[in-house]
Amino acid sequence: MILVKLGGSVITNKSKPLSPRKAAVTKIARALGRLGEPVIAVHGGGSFGHYWSVKYGMHTRPAEYNMRGVATVKNSMTALNKIVLDGFLEVGLRPYTLPPTALVRGHRVIEQAARDAARIAAAGMTPVTFGDAVWMGGRKTSILSGDRIMSMLAAVLRPRLCVFALGEEGVYDTETRRVIPELPIGARPRLNDVEMDVTGGMARKLSESARIARGGTDVFIVNGNAPERIVDAVKRRRYRGTIIKGAGRGRRTARTS
Ligand code: IP8
Numbered sequence: 035m036i037l038v039k040l041g042g043s044v045i046t047n048k049s050k051p052l053s054p055r056k057a058a059v060t061k062i063a064r065a066l067g068r069l070g071e072p073v074i075a076v077h078g079g080g081s082f083g084h085y086w087s088v089k090y091g092m093h094t095r096p097a098e099y100n101m102r103g104v105a106t107v108k109n110s111m112t113a114l115n116k117i118v119l120d121g122f123l124e125v126g127l128r129p130y131t132l133p134p135t136a137l138v139r140g141h142r143v144i145e146q147a148a149r150d151a152a153r154i155a156a157a158g159m160t161p162v163t164f165g166d167a168v169w170m171g172g173r174k175t176s177i178l179s180g181d182r183i184m185s186m187l188a189a190v191l192r193p194r195l196c197v198f199a200l201g202e203e204g205v206y207d208t209e210t211r212r213v214i215p216e217l218p219i220g221a222r223p224r225l226n227d228v229e230m231d232v233t234g235g236m237a238r239k240l241s242e243s244a245r246i247a248r249g250g251t252d253v254f255i256v257n258g259n260a261p262e263r264i265v266d267a268v269k270r271r272r273y274r275g276t277i278i279k280g281a282g283r284g285r286r287t288a289r290t291s
Pocket of ligand 1: 084177
């Protein structure tokens, strides 16, 4: 079982509101079809969800956000999800959409539902879920990042590998401007700021990757615009990007929640 995050910066043009990159979606979908292993895909919000979240001042912190904003964010994520599903279908995958409400309650994973997603993947379909606005009780909502969903699913499913496909070559060392090939769990390199990202950009990816790696799963951060690198990473041929090696399976080096 492999968990793959399709970064919003790959599947949308983040500098232009509401602009999908359909060719990037189909290219990644083709790569997923070549992995030869069950896959669960999670996608980000890019210039759909993040655009509206910024407009309505919504963040990951639960609060009483504007409900029209919540509705608009959710509507835009459904639209982006449809684009992803269309791309997957176009190349012969059998996507099985699982809106986050089918997998999580607030910021907690529904373990049975996560296990069912793994069974759906094992049966030959590709479960697809996504970051979204979620209800947190009463009038409160929050933005739940697809990166967080990755670590929630990993905590239950203990996948063989997690891959974050981003719009960059990997994690950069801001001084040398080179990609860092391997990061120790919990390392905090200096990062450049990300615009139009309400869920924390690369810093969030690294903190969720650390959670996943502490649970024993290797995490690859690769360029989703060169999706053969996803295949290379999964097949352990050769890889370009950043790896965070998982602590020994079953052994945890720190709390994961
Ligand atoms: O792009 C956030 O998901 P992410 C989704 O994975 C929204 O952080 C609604 C902004």
